[in-house]
Amino acid sequence: xxxxxxxxxxxxxxxxxxxxxxxxxxxxxxxxxxxxxxxxxxxxxxxxxxxxxxxxxxxxxxxxxxxxxxxxxxxxxxxxxxxxxxxxxxxxxxxxxxxxxxxxxxxxxxxxxxxxxxxxxxxxxxxxxxxxxxxxxxxxxxxxxxxxxxxxxxxxxxxxxxxxxxxxxxxxxxxxxxxxxxxxxxxxxxxxxxxxxxxxxxxxxxxxxxxxxxxxxxxxxxxxxxxxxxxxxxxxxxxxxxxxxxxxxxxxxxxxxxxxxxxxxxxxxxxxxxxxxxxxxxxxxxxxxxxxxxxxxxxxxxxxxxxxxxxxxxxxxxxxxxxxxxxxxxxxxxxxxxxxxxxxxxxxxxxxxxxxxxxxxxxxxxxxxxxxxxxxxxxxxxxxxxxxxxxxxxxxxxxxxxxxxxxx
Amino acid sequence: xxxxxxxxxxxxxxxxxxxxxxxxxxxxxxxxxxxxxxxxxxxxxxxxxxxxxxxxxxxxxxxxxxxxxxxxxxxxxxxxxxxxxxxxxxxxxxxxxxxxxxxxxxxxxxxxxxxxxxxxxxxxxxxxxxxxxxxxxxxxxxxxxxxxxxxxxxxxxxxxxxxxxxxxxxxxxxxxxxxxxxxxxxxxxxxxxxxxxxxxxxxxxxxxxxxxxxxxxxxxxxxxxxxxxxxxxxxxxxxxxxxxxxxxxx
Numbered sequence: 001x002x003x004x005x006x007x008x009x010x011x012x013x014x015x016x017x018x019x020x021x022x023x024x025x026x027x028x029x030x031x032x033x034x035x036x037x038x039x040x041x042x043x044x045x046x047x048x049x050x051x052x053x054x055x056x057x058x059x060x061x062x063x064x065x066x067x068x069x070x071x072x073x074x075x076x077x078x079x080x081x082x083x084x085x086x087x088x089x090x091x092x093x094x095x096x097x098x099x100x101x102x103x104x105x106x107x108x109x110x111x112x113x114x115x116x117x118x119x120x121x122x123x124x125x126x127x128x129x130x131x132x133x134x135x136x137x138x139x140x141x142x143x144x145x146x147x148x149x150x151x152x153x154x155x156x157x158x159x160x161x162x163x164x165x166x167x168x169x170x171x172x173x174x175x176x177x178x179x180x181x182x183x184x185x186x187x188x189x190x191x192x193x194x195x196x197x198x199x200x201x202x203x204x205x206x207x208x209x210x211x212x213x214x215x216x217x218x219x220x221x222x223x224x225x226x227x228x229x230x231x232x233x234x235x236x237x238x239x240x241x242x243x244x245x246x247x248x249x250x251x252x253x254x255x256x257x258x259x260x261x262x263x264x265x266x267x268x269x270x271x272x273x274x275x276x277x278x279x280x281x282x283x284x285x286x287x288x289x290x291x292x293x294x295x296x297x298x299x300x301x302x303x304x305x306x307x308x309x310x311x312x313x314x315x316x317x318x319x320x321x322x323x324x325x326x327x328x329x330x331x332x333x334x335x336x337x338x339x340x341x342x343x344x345x346x347x348x349x350x351x352x353x354x355x356x357x358x359x360x361x362x363x364x365x366x367x368x369x370x371x372x373x374x375x376x377x378x379x380x381x382x383x384x385x386x387x388x389x390x391x392x393x394x395x396x397x398x399x400x401x402x403x404x405x406x407x408x
Numbered sequence: 409x410x411x412x413x414x415x416x417x418x419x420x421x422x423x424x425x426x427x428x429x430x431x432x433x434x435x436x437x438x439x440x441x442x443x444x445x446x447x448x449x450x451x452x453x454x455x456x457x458x459x460x461x462x463x464x465x466x467x468x469x470x471x472x473x474x475x476x477x478x479x480x481x482x483x484x485x486x487x488x489x490x491x492x493x494x495x496x497x498x499x500x501x502x503x504x505x506x507x508x509x510x511x512x513x514x515x516x517x518x519x520x521x522x523x524x525x526x527x528x529x530x531x532x533x534x535x536x537x538x539x540x541x542x543x544x545x546x547x548x549x550x551x552x553x554x555x556x557x558x559x560x561x562x563x564x565x566x567x568x569x570x571x572x573x574x575x576x577x578x579x580x581x582x583x584x585x586x587x588x589x590x591x592x593x594x595x596x597x598x599x600x601x602x603x604x605x606x607x608x609x610x611x612x613x614x615x616x617x618x619x620x621x622x623x624x625x626x627x628x629x630x631x632x633x634x635x636x637x638x639x640x641x642x643x644x645x646x647x648x649x650x651x652x653x654x655x656x657x658x
Contacts, residue, residue: 208528210524211544211546273519277511277521280503284501285499285500285501287498288497288498289500289512352500
């Protein structure tokens with residue numbers, strides 16, 4: 001078509017210039033977290049012989065899983081410029097509901113999971129109503145619910161303090177893997193869909209005569225991502241059991257497809273639906289959103305519900321990982337790690353900026369620090385300090401970039 | 409003379425004991441720019457908020473395209489084709505131009521946002537207004553200059569087959585070149601057949617683009633006069649004293 005000659009956005013050089021201009025306005029994108037991840041892996045890999053082994057890699061993913069899922073929920077709340085400090089204990093409460101239903105009430109796992117998610121949504125609804133309708137700052141509401149949920153969890157866990165869970169499906173999520181063949185099939189299918197979806201997006205934009213992303217650049221980015229994840233699958237498919245004759249451990253942990261599914265659904269909601277667009281609008285300028293006819297209160301409440309609902313899924317992961325629920329499930333540093341994960345990944349604490357993938361990238365950074373320093377034998381105190389500093393650095397970048405935009 | 413698209417007759421509005429608008433009349437014509445001038449507190453904002461459906465006047469008539477209508481809320485105004493561009497623009501910095509133009513009224517296909525249609529329509533609207541200053545309509549509004557933001561806000565208001573566009577001080581915060589851009593845009597809106605109500609403090613701007621000038625003084629319409637029949641000095645008299653002997657308003 002002769003009319004669409006200008007449809008590609010120039011050359012690689014121009015794309016680089018555009019990117020640099022974006023960086024200058026503070027929109028770094030995922031690059032900072034990716035670079036951080038690479039640097040951390042090199043540092044820890046050179047210092048610890050165990051860090052870069054296949055066993056530790058799988059371990060890292062399962063360690064990070066729960067925090068990543070909570071962080072994904074927090075992205076919704078952070079996008080509207082609010083905070084949910086109680087997401088950690090919300091996952092603890094939901095985890096307790098799940099475990100009690102399975103272990104004490106003999107319910108199948110899916111009924112228990114559905115109940116846990118409903119409980120999560122109800123908790124989120126209560127927080128959302130208090131924030132959106134009564135106008136209490138979310139910091140205060142969720143600080144109060146942080147304490148209250150901790151209390152509920154204590155009551156649910158009861159005298160003994162720990163309730164075991166023996167359901168095979170629940171335990172499989174963190175403790176079992178796809179078979180090697182299934183892992184490869186899963187990888188190939190997901191990569192193919194990702195590649196084709198990107199291609200069809202570019203082609204349909206061209207057909208509509210709209211400007212497209214530079215195809216070469218898209219290809220490089222897509223192939224890099226597919227290549228990197230291929231390497232990850234390859235690593236996960238190596239034998240990582242100390243005693244392969246007794247028990248074989250290889251393949252993608254079940255929790256990975258679970259997180260991927262949440263990532264896809266969440267990204268679709270945020271990027272492709274009016275609801276998602278309205279979430280960004282509320283976070284960017286709530287007054288403008290209100291004048292545009294958006295029901296701002298409804299959006300706020302929905303975001304808190306999504307956050308706590310996803311915490312319930314994190315609760316499932318906790319139950320699977322610990323084989324039980326205890327009064328500390330979802331407690332201690334969980335929430336702070338999750339907030340850190342979202343912010344390190346690039347989600348703004350001021351609202352209006354963030355993506356689901358931020359939670360994954362940031363969650364991996366947090367997990368690598370935790371895991372790597374643990375392997376090097378540092379005390380928990382040092383780990384907390386380092387993670388705190390990394391979070392502070394990300395928050396500073398966020399705040400400075402925001403100021404940069406305001407000045408320009 | 410053709411029938412005016414919007415006519416206000418004897419509008420009264422008070423807030424408690426404060427009577428803000430007294431029997432205000434206003435005539436707005438298609439393809440013309442009607443400037444609404446007046447000192448601070450003269451009732452300009454209240455009047456446009458009545459037209460936009462944000463306030464409901466106690467008495468008075470709205471005649472829209474020859475029919476008596478009731479504007480009892482912002483939705484009613486929008487469905488008639490009346491759009492307001494407020495001074496603070498109400499744009500979301502974190503969204504791009506297309507997203508802002510369609511905010512709250514996104515085009516969808518099977519519940520999924522139809523980005524292609526929105527982008528094409530936005531492009532077409534901006535082209536129709538001869539806007540060539542924005543590089544990409546996919547750039548974030550945060551990266552735009554004041555004049556460009558004003559342009560986006562105005563373009564958004566004409567996207568919806570609107571008939572009357574109310575602009576609240578569109579040039580207040582702009583430099584010389586950008587003011588010129590926006591004023592050209594205002595003229596183009598009228599050329600495209602819209603009725604424009606322009607609120608401004610700046611008489612230079614008013615005389616550059618307006619066809620008709622309506623001056624409010626202490627909540628009363630001092631006069632609505634064709635631009636060709638009045639001089640800036642007389643408009644100042646109307647704004648400050650509510651009358652101008654030389655312009656024949658007593």
